[in-house]
Amino acid sequence: MKEKGTISIHTENIFPIIKKFLYSDNEIFLRELVSNAADATQKIKRLSGLGQYNGELGELQVDVAFDKDKKTITISDNGLGMTAEEIKKYINQIAFSGATEFVEKFKDAKDANEIIGKFGLGFYSAFMVSDHVEIQTLSYQDGAEPAAWICDGSTEFEIKEGTRTTRGTDIILHVNSESEEFLDQQKLQTILDKYFKFLTVKLVFGTTTDSVEDGEDADGKKQYKSVDVPNVINGAKAIWTQSPSELTDEDYLQFYKELYPYQEDPLFWIHLNVDYPFNLTGVLYFPKLKNDVEIQRNKIKLFSRQVFITDEVKDIVPEFLMLLHGVIDSPDIPLNVSRSFLQADGNVKKINSYITKKVAEKLGELFKKDRAAYEAKWSDIGLFVKYGMISEEKFYDKAKDFALFTNTEKKNFTMDEYRDKVKDIQTDKDGNLVYLYTVDPAKQDGFIQSATKKGYDVLLMDTQIDSHFVSQMEQKLDKTQLKRVDSNTADKLIDKGEKMEHVLSEDQTKQVKEIFEKAINKPAYQVEVEALSPDELPVTVTMDEFMRRMKDMAAMGGGMSFYGNMPDSYKVAINGNHKIVNKILASTDEAEQSALAKQAFDLALLSQGLLTGAELTAFVNRSVSLI
Numbered sequence: 331m332k333e334k335g336t337i338s339i340h341t342e343n344i345f346p347i348i349k350k351f352l353y354s355d356n357e358i359f360l361r362e363l364v365s366n367a368a369d370a371t372q373k374i375k376r377l378s379g380l381g382q383y384n385g386e387l388g389e390l391q392v393d394v395a396f397d398k399d400k401k402t403i404t405i406s407d408n409g410l411g412m413t414a415e416e417i418k419k420y421i422n423q424i425a426f427s428g429a430t431e432f433v434e435k436f437k438d439a440k441d442a443n444e445i446i447g448k449f450g451l452g453f454y455s456a457f458m459v460s461d462h463v464e465i466q467t468l469s470y471q472d473g474a475e476p477a478a479w480i481c482d483g484s485t486e487f488e489i490k491e492g493t494r495t496t497r498g499t500d501i502i503l504h505v506n507s508e509s510e511e512f513l514d515q516q517k518l519q520t521i522l523d524k525y526f527k528f529l530t531v532k533l534v535f536g537t538t539t540d541s542v543e544d545g546e547d548a549d550g551k552k553q554y555k556s557v558d559v560p561n562v563i564n565g566a567k568a569i570w571t572q573s574p575s576e577l578t579d580e581d582y583l584q585f586y587k588e589l590y591p592y593q594e595d596p597l598f599w600i601h602l603n604v605d606y607p608f609n610l611t612g613v614l615y616f617p618k619l620k621n622d623v624e625i626q627r628n629k630i631k632l633f634s635r636q637v638f639i640t641d642e643v644k645d646i647v648p649e650f651l652m653l654l655h656g657v658i659d660s661p662d663i664p665l666n667v668s669r670s671f672l673q674a675d676g677n678v679k680k681i682n683s684y685i686t687k688k689v690a691e692k693l694g695e696l697f698k699k700d701r702a703a704y705e706a707k708w709s710d711i712g713l714f715v716k717y718g719m720i721s722e723e724k725f726y727d728k729a730k731d732f733a734l735f736t737n738t739e740k741k742n743f744t745m746d747e748y749r750d751k752v753k754d755i756q757t758d759k760d761g762n763l764v765y766l767y768t769v770d771p772a773k774q775d776g777f778i779q780s781a782t783k784k785g786y787d788v789l790l791m792d793t794q795i796d797s798h799f800v801s802q803m804e805q806k807l808d809k810t811q812l813k814r815v816d817s818n819t820a821d822k823l824i825d826k827g828e829k830m831e832h833v834l835s836e837d838q839t840k841q842v843k844e845i846f847e848k849a850i851n852k853p854a855y856q857v858e859v860e861a862l863s864p865d866e867l868p869v870t871v872t873m874d875e876f877m878r879r880m881k882d883m884a885a886m887g888g889g890m891s892f893y894g895n896m897p898d899s900y901k902v903a904i905n906g907n908h909k910i911v912n913k914i915l916a917s918t919d920e921a922e923q924s925a926l927a928k929q930a931f932d933l934a935l936l937s938q939g940l941l942t943g944a945e946l947t948a949f950v951n952r953s954v955s956l957i
């Protein structure tokens with residue numbers, strides 16, 4: 331039996347194209363060929379289970395070996411094998427059926443994954459690294475003859491009698507000169523570890539040599555001999571395929587350690603398991619974040635039937651959950667297609683919203699079951715939740731019941747609880763609720779104390795995401811404003827329409843304004859004399875909420891850069907009802923007036939950490955002389 335033929339496609343030779351476009355990602359040839367071998371073993375197992383194969387199954391196994399001298403890599407399995415007819419059908423016809431279309435469409439493709447697989451070219455990825463490829467196979471079927479197929483990457487192939495004597499298949503790659511890097515123990519080991527740690531069928535990578543003691547020589551020196559140690563790649567427990575009821579917390583933590591050896595233990599996890607309308611299993615972990623600025627992305631590993639595919643899960647996992655860790659496994663994700671295709675895919679969309687829903691449910695459940703424990707974790711979870719609420723409408727709808735506001739006393743409230751807490755005292759004259767917040771409780775302590783004195787509550791919004799969260803809250807919450815606690819004097823933060831009685835005459839007010847303007851002498855500081863309660867500070871420096879937000883946004887690269895270029899501008903509120911103002915007015919010494927005004931102003935700056943350098947030194951010196 332010997333037959334030659336031509337693979338019937340319109341194009342002369344598709345392999346140069348495959349090679350050219352797939353070069354960057356060419357290690358996936360191993361993923362494809364080992365997957366095929368593993369599939370073959372699963373198929374014979376199934377046939378045996380169905381009673382369609384009555385021979386010995388033996389221990390099902392896939393072997394990968396290489397020979398540096400012969401420049402070959404061999405992938406062997408004891409799966410179901412193929413007859414010559416099946417080779418023609420599965421390798422020649424089916425694999426090539428998509429080839430014409432492939433050449434047409436993907437002449438400009440850049441991503442290997444885009445092509446391999448979509449057109450059933452899995453097997454042909456072998457040509458990415460090979461001059462020619464040989465199949466030696468023996469089918470499980472009664473009376474089957476061993477068959478061989480050899481192809482040099484042109485459209486010419488040869489089928490002849492094979493040499494294999496036991497059931498199964500060898501794929502022998504004759505590695506081309508550009509791909510000799512793959513003829514390396516370490517390189518192959520790394521690739522196999524990456525893709526097949528969790529493979530269902532035993533995968534053995536050649537043999538590694540180890541030395542063991544072998545007696546002593548005449549001088550009593552120990553002798554060693556080399557022994558072959560089969561190097562089993564897989565064996566790690568793919569816990570995501572198990573039922574949650576079979577697993578303990580220890581199992582989940584152990585698995586986490588296996589995936590991320592140097593990471594702190596996660597906070598909690600979610601076991602995903604759906605089989606309709608799509609198939610998906612996985613375990614997602616919430617890592618400890620601690621408001622970390624350097625958030626690690628791309629920590630979720632995507633598998634397809636326990637074969638690793640990629641750790642780029644963008645589009646499959648919602649953006650805000652990219653911070654999670656863990657594994658997702660789904661044969662229903664079109665793995666080998668381009669990004670735009672993926673985004674449009676119906677399953678991918680469903681998977682995305684399923685994950686969002688699951689995460690929201692889990693968080694809601696934790697909140698309900700043990701609020702104290704949930705609150706303890708809030709500093710870590712908060713980032714996900716806020717990020718999610720900002721970026722996904724559907725998530726917001728669920729999360730609004732378990733998102734927490736934390737105030738400066740470190741007490742936590744749900745959004746509803748908080749509204750009830752402050753609504754009586756923090757509603758302004760127009761019926762708007764005003765929530766006060768601080769981004770830096772140490773720096774804004776003076777303002778917080780003034781607000782607290784008035785009976786107001788102040789929220790902590792001191793993490794990275796909070797500036798966005800503040801805007802989001804304002805959009806979402808009905809008739810509610812959020813104001814930073816230092817955006818105005820405590821009396822004016824929440825305008826209740828009450829007017830403090832001014833003790834100064836119009837003339838005096840003008841005079842005070844002039845004295846302070848002269849003493850401060852900086853255009854960025856707009857002096858205003860206000861009627862505040864006498865126990866407020868004599869001088870308060872504030873930046874308007876709107877102006878500050880615009881500037882913050884410009885600094886972060888969003889919003890209108892116009893504001894970023896504007897000089898800082900502050901309001902200097904002089905408390906006309908404060909005793910010091912009387913003292914200044916009473917003085918007839920201009921120098922003394924100015925020194926007092928400057929001193930009061932500097933104190934305001936000092937209380938906000940705005941007084942530094944030479945000005946701070948001058949302040950200290952002036953204080954000393956005043957003492």
Ligand code: ADP
Nearest residue numbers: 366367370411420421425450451452453454499
């Ligand atoms: P796919 O795996 O998506 O079917 P491939 O191009 O990877 O596409 O493989 C084509 C076909 O060749 C397989 O479906 C299978 O029938 C056959 N095949 C490939 N490798 C083997 C193998 N090691 N043992 C048995 N059959 C194989």
Ligand code: MG
Nearest residue numbers: 362366452453
């Ligand atoms: Mg395949």
